[in-house]
Amino acid sequence: MKKIKPMILNGPLRIAFFCFLMTGLAGLTPGLIAGDSGDSCVECHSDPGFFVTNKKLYRYYQDWLQSPHRLEDVSCSDCHMGDPSKKTKEAAHRVKNGKSTLTSELGFKDIPETCSGCHDEIYQSFTKSRHFKQLSPSKNSPQGPNCVTCHGSMNIMAVNVASIRNICETCHNPKTKNQPEIPKTAEYLLNKFLAIHRFYRFIGLKGGPAVNKEFLARVNLEHRELSSLWHTFNLADIERKTFELLDKVQSKRKSLSK
Ligand code: HEC
Ligand code: HEC
Numbered sequence: 217m218k219k220i221k222p223m224i225l226n227g228p229l230r231i232a233f234f235c236f237l238m239t240g241l242a243g244l245t246p247g248l249i250a251g252d253s254g255d256s257c258v259e260c261h262s263d264p265g266f267f268v269t270n271k272k273l274y275r276y277y278q279d280w281l282q283s284p285h286r287l288e289d290v291s292c293s294d295c296h297m298g299d300p301s302k303k304t305k306e307a308a309h310r311v312k313n314g315k316s317t318l319t320s321e322l323g324f325k326d327i328p329e330t331c332s333g334c335h336d337e338i339y340q341s342f343t344k345s346r347h348f349k350q351l352s353p354s355k356n357s358p359q360g361p362n363c364v365t366c367h368g369s370m371n372i373m374a375v376n377v378a379s380i381r382n383i384c385e386t387c388h389n390p391k392t393k394n395q396p397e398i399p400k401t402a403e404y405l406l407n408k409f410l411a412i413h414r415f416y417r418f419i420g421l422k423g424g425p426a427v428n429k430e431f432l433a434r435v436n437l438e439h440r441e442l443s444s445l446w447h448t449f450n451l452a453d454i455e456r457k458t459f460e461l462l463d464k465v466q467s468k469r470k471s472l473s474k
């Protein structure tokens with residue numbers, strides 16, 4: 217059998233080939249990639265040419281494109297301000313007070329407030345946390361995390377059992393001597409928290425939503441409150457509430473399988 221030598225595109229040729237491919241794709245799906253969304257931020261930032269001229273810009277756009285926020289129509293200007301009705305870069309980037317400094321609007325300390333527009337309950341809990349107090353590091357204590365430290369910014373993600381330990385360990389580890397036992401406890405508690413969700417689903421399926429409507433609504437509400445409570449990072453409180461709610465759904469489940 218004849219060996220096929222892989223064709224290696226290099227340098228400018230590869231770039232030219234890529235541009236051809238991307239414009240081809242964009243041409244095939246007008247309205248799907250950029251479209252007449254009436255959102256100039258998305259229209260301009262989705263330009264595949266940025267892959268060549270500004271890789272970072274391209275990557276940030278791709279991250280957003282795959283995020284849960286995009287599915288919910290949370291767009292660039294919801295976090296970065298600017299004016300999405302203006303077509304030119306200069307006009308679109310200009311914020312209300314005449315400045316055009318999009319990212320300084322999103323300084324490390326200001327990020328929680330930006331998110332609070334839509335996640336207010338979580339924000340309110342977060343303001344009670346030691347993490348929030350430490351957004352500006354002090355002489356005796358290092359900097360705490362903001363929303364984006366744990367969830368990402370453009371590629372926003374929920375924290376899960378597979379990721380929580382790594383996230384907490386970036387600051388809570390033996391080297392920093394900042395309560396290194398925290399990541400393990402957090403993983404344990406999050407696991408229990410997610411178990412509530414599994415029981416909840418089981419009850420919904422097994423009991424039929426009509427039968428347990430009130431019960432399910434109550435659990436749903438308490439589950440959301442617990443999600444907010446997580447953002448106080450008061451682990452003792454979180455533990456107490458988690459086991460309260462877990463007991464409740466577990467005994468309901470038992471009563472159903474009788
Ligand atoms: C006509 C094209 C165009 C439009 C419209 C546009 N941008 Fe940009 N944007 C760019 C380019 C190009 C850059 C790269 C930096 C530069 O050239 O200023 C950029 C950079 C950015 C940055 C990086 C931070 C910075 O200050 O450099 C953010 C954030 C951003 N744009 C958000 C937005 C938002 C939000 C909107 C809509 C309100 C928007 N852009 C509309 C072309 C555009
Ligand atoms: C949920 C809020 C949110 C949305 C929606 C969002 N961004 Fe961002 N973006 C951020 C935050 C916070 C940062 C700063 C942290 C970082 O760099 O990851 C950022 C950083 C950036 C940067 C890098 C800026 C720099 O100077 O390093 C660019 C470019 C950017 N965003 C463009 C966009 C574009 C274009 C869109 C829409 C397609 C968008 N963002 C949507 C929150 C958001």
Ligand code: HEC
Binds near residue numbers: 285290372
């Ligand atoms: C314009 C409204 C809006 C803004 C601003 C906003 N979000 Fe969201 N976000 C939503 C909606 C809607 C959802 C989906 C429903 C939900 O999970 O609450 C969501 C979901 C999420 C999720 C869950 C993702 C998942 O996989 O389940 C996280 C985490 C999140 N947002 C973090 C942030 C952070 C951090 C910021 C600030 C940088 C932010 N959001 C700003 C509206 C917003």
Ligand code: HEC
Binds near residue numbers: 332361
């Ligand atoms: C130290 C890490 C950390 C910080 C900082 C943080 N969170 Fe969270 N966040 C978590 C953890 C852990 C959960 C898990 C509980 C859960 O799934 O509801 C969570 C859950 C969430 C959810 C629910 C996700 C889902 O499953 O629907 C949203 C939305 C969210 N956070 C937004 C925010 C916002 C907004 C901020 C800033 C005001 C913030 N978080 C700050 C760790 C963090």
Ligand code: HEC
Binds near residue numbers: 360386451
């Ligand atoms: C960016 C660094 C950073 C990350 C990431 C981080 N923390 Fe922290 N955390 C801190 C700092 C700083 C303090 C305050 C330490 C002090 O009091 O000197 C703190 C304190 C705490 C405390 C003690 C609160 C109190 O009231 O005394 C808990 C609990 C905690 N963090 C939980 C977590 C959990 C859980 C995670 C992961 C989901 C996490 N942290 C991720 C920096 C971080």
